Amino acid sequence: MTTSTLRRALLACALLAGAFQLPAQAQQQKILRVTAIPDESPTELARKAAPLVKYLEQRLGMKVEFTPVTDYAASVETLINRKVDLAWFGGFTFVQASARSGGKVIPLVQREEDEKFKSVFITADPAIKTLADLKGKDVSFGAQSSTSGHLMPRSFLLQAGVDPDKDFRRVAYSGAHDATIAAVAGGKVQAGAVNISVWEKFVADKKVDTSRVHVFYTTPPYYDYNWSVSSEMAPELREAITKAFLDLNDKTPEGREVLSLQRATRFIPTKPENYKGIETAAKSAGLL
Template sequence: MLAAGFAAAFTFASLPASAQAVPGVLRVSAIPDEAPTELQRKFKPLGEYLAKATGLKVVFTPVTDYAASVEGLVNNKLDMVWFGGFTFVQANARSGGKITPLVQRAEDEKFRSVFITASNDIKQLADLKGKTFSFGSESSTSGHLMPRSYLLAAKINPDTDMKRIAFSGAHDATVAAVAGGKVDAGALNISVWEKLVAERKVDPAAVRVFYTTPSYYDYNWSVRSDMNAALKKTITDAFLALDPSTAEGKEILALQRATKFVPTTPANYTTIEAAARNAGLLK
């Protein structure tokens, strides 16, 4: 394993302002598309698994917003980040093409967003005109960019055709805003929606899906392109080796809401980049 003799471990830490590459440490983060406690719970077994696979101390660093995850990787304060498709595109553009996506879940090859409401008056996208609406984070692929893209394709401009739009900051917060009557409708990623329904944290009879988008590529684990090639391969192989027939693999994949991980490439995200530029969200 890499960094032989280094005690593999897994910890959480705060992101220091002047962090530099640390020998023997793999600094990891994720876009905050769910509550920080949920992100940490989901990552803990994966962090322990990656520590064993690489021989490195794996340090998970929560970030305050999507932009911080981009800047952390681009500026060498982080080594690997769980990005949405749009944040990968942003990081790649910000770095001048120096970000490499390693793997994605099989589910991310055909990801979708759902539009939800608690109003009986909303049955299709056209009914959103004159209504209040919540996206997730402004930098979210499945909570903003792609829902906005499909709204524009349906001849609905959220900025001019809706009464008011808001940004909740996270998918579960969007559901809470709709369920609590703060907005008439909202959009979020289908994976979080299905998880909340399965965990009975939302009543689908009270808050329902009225539109599901076509599929698109979404989340991935990305690193800087200058990461040691052997380490990139070790990390990639570790993800690809996760097997639901083992207790460890089953737990990690379930927490990641994945059947398996598969390799990915920058080319998979050209559609998202085009959608971002078309929506004026990427200059």
Template sequence: MTHSVLHTFKSALTAAMSAALLLAAPLSQAQNQVFRVSAIPDEAPTELQRKFKPLGEYLEKKIGMKVEFTPVTDYAASVEGLINKKIDMVWFGGFTFVQAKERSKNQVTPLVQRAEDEKFHSVFITTKNDIHKLEDLKGHTLSFGSESSTSGHLMPRSYLLAAKINPDTDLKRIAFSGAHDATVAAVAGGKVDAGALNISVWEKLVAEHKVDPAVVRVFYTTPGYYDYNWSVRTDMDPALKKKLTDAFLALDPKNPQDKAILDLQRASKFIPTKAENYTAIEAAAVNAGLLKK
């Protein structure tokens, strides 16, 4: 084989190998691609991981990608993670969704929510015999959850303001526990006189006998409001968006495997949602001075 023929053969072989590698790259990337999911840290990280595991395994089968749960340290990190493409889908509270929508200039889309999130509630709890209504909180200490929590801060604050109680001036002291279960622990342990939290976490703790409702009691339940949702970036591939939405909507409580997933999510079923559902939350946040427009 002459030098020129050998050179041509090598060049052709190199070109063929390069083409083969190029063709293989998208395939291997798709196989190695990880779909990253997170949630606002409104409960202990171990609890969030436990709740998500069966749902993550279910979603893997439905979207054909590896699904990983990525915990975040605070509510703001869940917003930044989604906007900066470090996370692909987040379980937001209503207020955190509004913050993400505002921060991203409307580049966040809510896909689904639990049926329960159409009319969600917060509860106010206490161990004190002299607290029976919101007005009785004057001069007492109160714990909210996280500052960015819808059900643990924004909506309880907005119902206090509606009852003509300014938590910052009418209460002896307010605290932020960081999570709903931590609020219950603070009230039960006597660190504060009262607390406000998400009704579903309260009901879960009572059902698991982690709190005695005869000692720590609910004295006020808020009216219903829209709350949690699963959100993605607006620029996500529409086909993937549809696969995710369909996967959530297909969860059937009559199927034992699906019911186990739904129970961990404290959901009877998932339903579609849209950004317009959260306009009341946005208005409440602006009114409470927690969102600057």
């Protein structure tokens, strides 16, 4: 082998090795810090995060840490202030983060289910059959900044001519979807609005007695959750994270586990324009 041939062979090997590594700019970041809106109990969030953290570590070749936050506002502030790098937002928290950052928050991917997400209103009171029947009742939402547990249910109530602040006897905020289900099942409120995927998971796991607590209204579909990052993140890392999510599938054990826990069939690309409807709803409800 001549010297020039050897050099070409070594260069080809170097280029091949580099194809499986993040560029130098992205490699400067040693840890990817991840958080999520606390729309379920801390133990459930940690359980859902663990396999995803492991998967991202393998795909990105860097340490990944899940950092829980106490409330929805904290998830927005931690991403804006770069205390975390990747955040699981609801549609409304994304809109809030985008507004607070001056448009410097970028949604990367969403579950296929999030293109046509829905909320459900549940009750244990047989007399409640329509949204109008909620007048004079105690009704619980989730967190105030929850898309599927507050904003969109409130929006559809207003469209139906029901103003929660004027027509309900009491408006409660449970803080999370599972807490709303517990409040309705325990008789603390007559009805509640929850994320449809959490409700379906509770039903599938037999964590709720459906002979007592049932859905009486399902909202029209809307865009919801996404994984977002700061626009200041290195483009190469942003692209690598996006590809890692898009490559998840149920053909591998790790893919099945992550998708199952994330309640997703697959992840698809998303864009800021998808959440304009939520922004409009938030402004109409006086929440933005």
